[in-house]
Amino acid sequence: MTVRTEPSQHAGMRASNLALVLGEVARTGPVSRARVAVHTGLTKSSVSGLVTDLISAGLIGESAPAATERGRPATALTLAPGGAAGLGLEINVDYLAAMVTDLTGAPRYHHVVSRDNRDREVDEVVADLIEVARTAAASATSQGLPLAAACVAVPGLAVDGIVVRAPNLGWAHVDLAAAIHEGTGLEVDLENEANLAALGEMWFGGHEHEGAPLRDFVHVSGEIGIGGGIVVGGEVFRGAHAGAGELGHVVVAPDGPRCGCGGHGCLERMAGQQEILARAQVATMAELTQACEAGDRAALDAVADAGRHLGVALSSVLTLLDPAAIVLGGAFATLAPWLTTATAASISHHTGAAEPPRLLVSGLGSDAAVRGAAGTVVRRVIADPAAHLARRP
C-alpha cells in the first residue's frame, strides 16, 4: 500500500472533499454536519472544516436548528440560494431566451424575445443575444446573485465555443462563445439545445422511474427543427463526434423526400413544425392549437400524421437504446393531446410491444433548454466548488 502526501495531492483531496460535502448538502439538505459525515464517510472534524469554508464562500447556509434522531438540536445545512447563480441563454430559430437560476436551480429571471432569426445577419442576432444577456445579468446583480458563468443553448452542433453548424439558422462556424464573453465579461459555454433540454427535463421536470429521478431516457424537443437528447445514467450521451441524438434525422420514410440536411425521409422532413402547419393549412403554432381544440379535421389529421411518423422514429430509438422512458418536449408537448394516441399506436405497430412504452409529456415545454443551460452552470459549481472559488475575483 502506498500513501503519497505531496501538496498537489492534498489540494486534490481537499477539492474532492469540498465537492463531496457540497454535493451531499445539495442532494439531502437540510442536513446536519453529523449526517453529512455519516453519508460521505469523512470524519466529523473534516466535515466541520469543509463546511466552514463553504459557508464563508457563501455556498452553504445554516437554517434554524432541527431535532436530530436523539432529540438534541443541530443546525441544518442547505445550499445558499444566493451563493452563485447561472445564466442560461438560448438562441433558436424563432426566439431568443435568457434565464437566471440561483444555486438551488430555482428560476429568478426569465425572458423570451420572439423573432424569426433565420433571415437576419448573424452579427445582428448575436448583438441581440448579448443585449438579452446583459439585461438578465443586470437583474441578477440587482437581486444580489453573483453569476458564475453563462451557458448558451444552440440549435446545432457546438464544439469548443464555436457553432460548427446550425442548419435551421443557416449558421456555420460562428465564434459565439467569444462574442458573448466579450459582451458580458462572463465565461461562456455552448451546448446543443436538445441536450440541454434533456438535462433541464431531468433536473427540473419532476419525472420518476421506479421511485427515483429519471436518469435513462430520450427527450424529444420539437421546435422548428426536431432534436433529441439521449441521457444515460444521468449524463448526456454525445457519441464519437458530439453528434449523437439527432432524432430529427432518423429515417422514417425510406422513399421519402429530400430533407434540409441533404438526406431523405428524415423525421424532421415528415413531422417538423413547418410540415404540420402546411398540412393543417395554418400559419402559426397558436393557430394550429386553436384549430385542434376546435376539432378541425385537417389540423387533427396533420398532427396525428406527425404522431405516426414520430412513432416510427421512436420505435427505432426504443429498439436501439432501450431507455426507461421517452419525454416529449417543446412543440410536441403542446400538441400532446392530439398527438400521443397516434404515436403510441405507431410504436405498438412497429415494435410489437405488448406493453405501451413510457411516453411522458414535458411540463417545461419550450423552456426546458434555457433552464437546462442555467442549471448546467450551477451544477458545475456544485460539482467542483474549489474550481469556482479559485475563479472568483
Added chain:
Amino acid sequence: MTVRTEPSQHAGMRASNLALVLGEVARTGPVSRARVAVHTGLTKSSVSGLVTDLISAGLIGESAPAATERGRPATALTLAPGGAAGLGLEINVDYLAAMVTDLTGAPRYHHVVSRDNRDREVDEVVADLIEVARTAAASATSQGLPLAAACVAVPGLAVDGIVVRAPNLGWAHVDLAAAIHEGTGLEVDLENEANLAALGEMWFGGHEHEGAPLRDFVHVSGEIGIGGGIVVGGEVFRGAHAGAGELGHVVVAPDGPRCGCGGHGCLERMAGQQEILARAQVATMAELTQACEAGDRAALDAVADAGRHLGVALSSVLTLLDPAAIVLGGAFATLAPWLTTATAASISHHTGAAEPPRLLVSGLGSDAAVRGAAGTVVRRVIADPAAHLARRP
C-alpha cells in the same frame, strides 16, 4: 484530509493495486518492474511485492532480460499465457461453438457443431452444449490451462443466468447458466451474442480509430437473426433493461410486413438471411456465396437489396449514436463484397453525408461472439486478479 487505514481498506487497496499492475503488464508487456512503477504511480518496492504475488499465482511470467534505456539489463514481465484460461460457448440458431483462450486472449481450442437447433427440445440442445463444453474443458486440461470460468453467448436476452427470451430459437425462461454449471463445474455467465461479438471485434478484430484501438462503434452481427452491439468508450451499452442494440428490429419499411418479433417493417424481416436466401432462390449461405461469385443476377440483387435496407437502419444508427465506425460481422462480413456498395449508397442517400461513413468488415466473421465470450472470462481475471485468486481451490 482523512486517511483511514482499517484492514478492509488495506485489502481493497491491495486488490486494486494488483489489478493496476496486472493491467499495466497486459497492456504494455513485456515491461520492466521499474516502468510499471512509473506508469502506475506506485513505488518500486510496492510493485516488486505485487509482482512477486502475481508471479507465484501464475498470472505473470518473466522473460529473458531486456536492455533498459540506460543499458542495464532488466527482466521483462508479460502475462503468463497458462495462468488462467477462459471457456467461451455459443448457442445459436444453426450451430453450437466452443473456444478456449489463454490469459493473453490467444485461441487454444475451437470447435463448431453445425446443426439446426430450432425444432429440437430445449433439453437436448442444452445437453449437446454441455457435451461441447466438456470436450473443450478436457482439451484445456490436457494443455495445462486452468479454466477460470465460462461465458455463453445466446441469441437473445439473458438476465442473471437465465435466457429470458431467444425468439429465433423459440426459447423463453431457460435456466441455462445453472445447467452448464452443473454439467461442467465451472462458474457460468450468459450474455447476448451480439454484445459479445462486438467485444470480440474490439479485442481481437485489430481495427483502429485515429491510431488507437476502436472503442466507440456499432457491430452488426448477421446470423439467422440480425443483432447489433453498441460499444461506447470500450464498454457495451445495454440500455435501461439490457435490451439495447437490437439493430434487427430498427424500422426500415414503415409500411412493411409483420416480423417474428410482432412488429412491422423490421430490418431482420427485410434483410435477414432467410429473406435473402428466399429472394436469391438458394437454400444455404454457401450456395448464395457461390451464386454471387458466379455473377448470378437474382443472388446479386437479393444481397444488394438487403444492403439497401441495412443502409436505412445504419443511417438511423449514425444519426442517433454518432459512432466512430460501423463493423459488419457474421453473414454480412461474408457477403461484404456484394453488399457494401449498396449499403454505403443507401447511407449517403438517407443521411446526406458528404463523406462516406467508416464501414469496416470484420475479419472474425461468425467466430466473433464465441471469441468475445472466452475473452470476457480472461479480461475479468485481469481486471480483478484478487477475486480470481480468492476463488481458486
